[in-house]
Amino acid sequence: xxxxxxxxxxxxxxxxxxxxxxxxxxxxxxxxxxxxxxxxxxxxxxxxxxxxxxxxxxxxxxxxxxxxxxxxxxxxxxxxxxxxxxxxxxxxxxxxxxxxxxxxxxxxxxxxxxxxxxxxxxxxxxxxxxxxxxxxxxxxxxxxxxxxxxxxxxxxxxxxxxxxxxxxxxxxxxxxxxxxxxxxxxxxxxxxxxxxxxxxxxxxxxxxxxxxxxxxxxxxxxxxxxxxxx
Amino acid sequence: xxxxxxxxxxxxxxxxxxxxxxxxxxxxxxxxxxxxxxxxxxxxxxxxxxxxxxxxxxxxxxxxxxxxxxxxxxxxxxxxxxxxxxxxxxxxxxxxxxxxxxxxxxxxxxxxxxxxxxxxxxxxxxxxxxxxxxxxxxxxxxxxxxxxxxxxxxxxxxxxxxxxxxxxxxxxxxxxxxxxxxxxxxxxxxxxxxxxxxxxxxxxxxxxxxxxxxxxxxxxxxxxxxxxxx
Numbered sequence: 001x002x003x004x005x006x007x008x009x010x011x012x013x014x015x016x017x018x019x020x021x022x023x024x025x026x027x028x029x030x031x032x033x034x035x036x037x038x039x040x041x042x043x044x045x046x047x048x049x050x051x052x053x054x055x056x057x058x059x060x061x062x063x064x065x066x067x068x069x070x071x072x073x074x075x076x077x078x079x080x081x082x083x084x085x086x087x088x089x090x091x092x093x094x095x096x097x098x099x100x101x102x103x104x105x106x107x108x109x110x111x112x113x114x115x116x117x118x119x120x121x122x123x124x125x126x127x128x129x130x131x132x133x134x135x136x137x138x139x140x141x142x143x144x145x146x147x148x149x150x151x152x153x154x155x156x157x158x159x160x161x162x163x164x165x166x167x168x169x170x171x172x173x174x175x176x177x178x179x180x181x182x183x184x185x186x187x188x189x190x191x192x193x194x195x196x197x198x199x200x201x202x203x204x205x206x207x208x209x210x211x212x213x214x215x216x217x218x219x220x221x222x223x224x225x226x227x228x229x230x
Numbered sequence: 231x232x233x234x235x236x237x238x239x240x241x242x243x244x245x246x247x248x249x250x251x252x253x254x255x256x257x258x259x260x261x262x263x264x265x266x267x268x269x270x271x272x273x274x275x276x277x278x279x280x281x282x283x284x285x286x287x288x289x290x291x292x293x294x295x296x297x298x299x300x301x302x303x304x305x306x307x308x309x310x311x312x313x314x315x316x317x318x319x320x321x322x323x324x325x326x327x328x329x330x331x332x333x334x335x336x337x338x339x340x341x342x343x344x345x346x347x348x349x350x351x352x353x354x355x356x357x358x359x360x361x362x363x364x365x366x367x368x369x370x371x372x373x374x375x376x377x378x379x380x381x382x383x384x385x386x387x388x389x390x391x392x393x394x395x396x397x398x399x400x401x402x403x404x405x406x407x408x409x410x411x412x413x414x415x416x417x418x419x420x421x422x423x424x425x426x427x428x429x430x431x432x433x434x435x436x437x438x439x440x441x442x443x444x445x446x447x448x449x450x451x452x453x454x455x456x457x458x459x460x
Contacts, residue, residue, distance in 0.1 A: 010306075063302075063305075063306050064302075064305050064306065064309060064356070064360050065355075065356035065357075065359045065360060066296065066302065066356050067302075068302070068306060069299050069302040069303040069305075069306050072293075072294075072296065072297075072298070072299040072302045073299040075293075075294050075299075076240075076293050076294065076298060076299050079294060116359065116363070117359065117362055117363075118355060118356075118358075118359040118362070122352070122355045123355065123356055123359070125295075125348060125352045125353065125355065126294070126295035126296050126348075126353055126356070127295075128348075129294075129295045129346065129347065129348045129353070130294050130295060132347055132348070133346070133347075
């Protein structure tokens with residue numbers, strides 16, 4: 001799967017969150033595309049990049065209930081009407097669309113009665129509307145609240161969840177999660193090839209064994225159910 | 231009432247709609263503030279302009295379910311957190327907030343099942359959230375759909391509705407509408423002072439007479455109701 005991350009942040013080098021996510025993205029086979037770094041927006045090049053992707057992700061910090069101006073500039077230039085829905089060619093129709101948004105406010109404030117008094121889903125509606133117009137498959141929004149307050153354990157969990165968001169098969173079922181972890185394990189071991197990693201191999205084998213056990217169990221339950229139905 | 235119109239349009243001279251609205255705004259005592267014309271955004275000056283207004287209106291064409299990048303740039307710079315809700319001073323809390331949005335799509339497409347599949351109110355939620363945060367009074371959004379297809383009569387109606395949106399007392403009741411028209415009539419006659427306008431005077435007098443008749447009627451109905459209740 002080819003994942004394209006359209007990142008917007010006016011001061012990305014000073015953003016702890018974006019730097020963290022960038023490290024996580026580097027471990028995956030994805031394209032990190034920072035729009036504020038484009039000195040000139042080449043519409044054809046940008047459209048080709050989109051056309052060439054399977055999953056397109058908008059990633060940004062929340063500034064006044066929307067992405068920073070940089071993403072809007074990119075949208076207003078790159079997303080020509082013809083490209084998105086006008087010319088009959090399904091340029092984006094087979095692709096997935098996700099949003100990774102970070103905020104300094106606690107997540108619980110994004111609801112009626114909270115200090116923000118609006119939900120993250122309501123805030124993201126205009127972006128979802130674009131994807132909808134392009135007939136894209138919309139993924140649930142990935143929200144990172146108050147990154148600065150996360151402890152090490154929580155950061156590690158965030159890293160894995162983020163990586164899964166970038167490349168795991170949608171929808172997020174137990175089976176697609178298993179597949180993702182197995183592939184990740186295997187890929188990482190390849191990198192360890194020169195050094196021996198007996199522990200790694202044990203982990204992978206245990207994982208595969210457990211997955212197979214689960215599948216066996218599932219199939220047994222299926223048979224029992226079938227019996228009951230007859 | 232001091233009304234400030236924050237206008238955003240990257241090619242305002244080519245926009246038939248914005249030129250039309252500008253002519254309408256000129257007839258009212260309002261401030262027309264086009265953000266794309268600001269070569270440098272002076273935060274203090276912009277904030278003073280906002281602080282000095284009673285009604286603040288964002289006016290723009292709909293580009294990908296939001297304002298053009300120019301307005302977002304202005305927002306990201308001018309709307310510092312402290313100014314909007316941070317420092318305890320109620321900088322905007324006593325003001326009204328409105329949106330004038332134009333779109334090339336028919337209004338009926340902005341609903342579930344329509345080609346846009348999202349309502350105007352849903353699209354405007356992020357702007358409303360800012361006003362909410364600033365404790366402003368929110369006016370219903372003023373939507374102009376397919377300006378190019380309006381006939382003369384419809385354009386005149388739009389002009390008056392727009393002018394009322396800029397300066398009429400909120401909420402839009404019969405009584406605030408009457409007050410607005412009476413004031414407008416009177417103001418216009420002042421400009422006709424040198425020339426005689428018997429017709430104008432007749433119109434105004436008839437208007438005032440009818441308003442007084444209506445008030446009399448209302449008061450009579452009130453008395454009848456009171457009698458029934460006893």
